[in-house]
Amino acid sequence: MTKPLSQIRNFAIIAHIDHGKSTLADRLIQTCGGLEEREMQQQVLDSMEIERERGITIKAQTVRLAYTAKDGVEYQFNLMDTPGHVDFSYEVSRSLASCEGSLLVVDATQGVEAQTLANVYQALDNNHEIIPVINKIDLPAADVDNAKQQIEDVIGLDASEAVSVSGKTGIGIPGLLEAIVKRLPPPHEGDANKPTKALLVDSWYDTYLGVVVLVRVIDGYLKKGQKIKFMSNGRTREIDRVGMFTPKHVLLDELGPGEMGFITAAIKDISETNVGDTITDDKKPCDKALPGFKPSVPMVFCSFYPADAGDFEKLKTSLGKLRLNDASLHYEMETSQALGLGFRCGFLGLLHMEIIQERLEREFDLDLIPTAPSVVYKINMTNGDQIELYNPVDMPDVVKIDNIEEPWIKATILVPDEYLGGLLQLCQDRRGVQIDLTYAGGRAMLVYRLPLNEVVFDFYDRLKSISKGYASFDYELDGYGENDLVKLEIRVNDEPVDALAMIVHRASAEYRGRAMCERLKELIPRQMFKIAIQAAIGGKVIARENVSALRKDVTAKCYGGDITRKKKLLEKQKKGKAKMRQYGNVEIPQSAFIAALKMGDE
């Protein structure tokens, strides 16, 4: 039943957000008869609501298509839709590792974007054959030549044989399908007689099936009833289903060398199925796991607190549900004096964090208070120990610290000339180190090394506002580096406000501290007592503000009817006290801290 390798083509589609990747995929599916016209709903691949809205793919997906080429042979196409953002770059790399070629989709009206670059480079790292595809040629603003020129100038690929298409109207699709057969290679290796060896491309939780595992078979077969082993953790399971997506679920007897599809094996916990793992036969294992496996490591951290303390249990359950489908989401409970009970969460990156927050708010109807995002610092102690710091609150005593290392990124920014000055300034302000500055097609390509902690703090928003939305930005992690970092503590009446603590570079500590003090001064209502707000590094106060004590707060009139009204006000004030936090002799409403956090990115 399985196809010979020569009749299989496994390929990914690489594109920037909005460049029409999903529309093109839909068109390929439809042209090959994977779905009838009436079954097509726009962008069938991006099934999650949030994926569709934001135009990003979070989970890898595959679709198997049957295409009868002009040579009369029916080919098996396995179309891989990869996660589209750098936060999921490891997941992207494993998706790409399961293919031999890529379609590089460039919008004829937009040209190449930074995000495209990173994924192209990953495809090249995986020895992909790449077909440049110029999309949206039906639009009046389409400039095919310019798009080709950019592919050559910015990426360095030969674009002379680029295929021009419109995913929307279907122009050029037949030519593209032929190009896939002729120009993309079949799977390089694959021996049906060798022990089973398959790449775990991705996995997700399905309420009815349990964990569904997306696989690419290298050698041997995956069959129903087979006992398999996950090589990274040694777990064994019996396969209860083998199948493919067309994009409908279709059950198969087996998956053979070079093929892609899914298996289920009564797995309940997605953390068993690690992306990039090698699946083999339990009794007759392959001798070596596939290269490139890495356990997922969260890079960005922040805490979520329910705005309504009564929602804590709901938040806990909701995170659990998201975790079912997202092994890279980490969380543990924490208690904040200022904000109550919540969770410290770890994410692959900023977008991952945003997506999780948005899903919690939208799908689970939670009102969340996120703390300022933070990164993982490595703290080298004077006694030679190294500890990893996930939360500024846990910073050890400075006298015991020898030095602090912070994570750096390599950022690639593409920006129209006119906004270059502003962006250079922004990168400079954020302690960036310029690595490269080149021009292509009226745009500058900036490569900078930047500390990740400067990027998690409103960098992306600033970038977008400076460039009026025209700059595109992408990054990869680029190791750790020692720096003069300090814990900036905010104190109210001499007591630290845990939720507002942050790690900052000493040079920006005073500015950030002053900004936070000024903000709190605006937000904390005046009370009977003077309130001292301070920003401090260690024992040293670097900025201070006072909320002066109120001198007068009394209702002028209180007669018969006013008593009821005043009494209601008093009830409200007393209820509000439950949401107050005690700092010295004053009680500060939680809402002030929430507002301070919300204003964090202004």
Place this chain on the structure above:
Amino acid sequence: MSDAPDLEFLPGEMGVYFHWPFCASKCPYCDFNAHVADNVSHERWRAAYQRAVSHYAEMLPDKRVVSIFFGGGTPSLMEPESVAAAIDAVRAGWPCSNTLEVTLEANPTSVEAAKLAAFREAGVNRVSLGVQALNDADLSFLGRAHDAAQAVHAIKISQEIFERVSFDLIYARPSQTLEGWRDELCRALDLARGHMSLYQLTIERSTPFYLRSKRGEFVMPGEAMGADFYHLTQDVTEEAGMPAYEVSNHAVAGQECRHNMIYWTGADYIGIGPGAHGRFMRDGAVYASRDHHAPEVWLSRVEADGSGAHPFEAVDAAGRFEAGLMTGLRLCGGVDVEALSKTSGKSFNDMVDLKKLDVAVREGWAVFDGVRLRLTREGILRLNALLPYLLV
């Protein structure tokens, strides 16, 4: 039955409040239940007040009335016959103290001043005049229908007719200076005989002033300025022998308004008229009453079944304690916490955070001898913040 002390009330002693919901024009700062209507049927209202009184008299037979108060609105627009009828109804419904205080709020326009003798005939023995300011510019800003000369005239006429006369002033007005207020207050003290109410102007939502101040048409004195105004007011009135006995009320000793003392000491009162509130003991439990707000609705309810009230709400022990503390601390004499604990059924120690009370005493805001808790001037100035701070 012997007479109780004037300002302390025995169980069963009660005040009766009548609300007259109509005004000749509505003042831009006022958020009271007041309406401008041309064709008020005085006969119907008169009958309704009588009917509502007898309804309460049946419901609360064991009371003794020590005060009647006509508020509004502008009750000086009532026909004196109506006032007489209401007073007579009360006298018919309950035994009354032979020092019964009967107050009527009046505007110092010439028309209303002309009716004062008739109100006296009707049984009123105390008037409270809505003077509000003693200069024409501010009176016009406040939307009042009288000028300063009319106000002075009305005060003098009233003092000839009634033994007890009070008047209201509003201060801490936009663009008012401390010096200007001192001068005006001194002139007021020269005119005053026994009692004055001095209110800081407050911008209430749902008033024309609210919108106008939002739009920036005028700027209200800030909190610090408000405090300065208050201190000046206390200093000047104390020196003149008319100190405050409540946040905004001043009297020479013995001239305090008995009716308002009922509110602040937690004694019983019933409220009759649109939007009027009451609070009274009945069969051992305390109830709060609230009459229908809309004049027409109230009128037709009373005509139909004798009562214009919504269903009474029971007030629990904690609610009684808190209301008692809230109003009692407005009084310069403070509140007897032993008595409050006894009448409310909640112990002081359970309701008040004693550590915080200590702080308040140390800060100079409160004085506490174990029985009577009173706020100092600085404490009274912070009452709204102090109350939730002190309560557990």
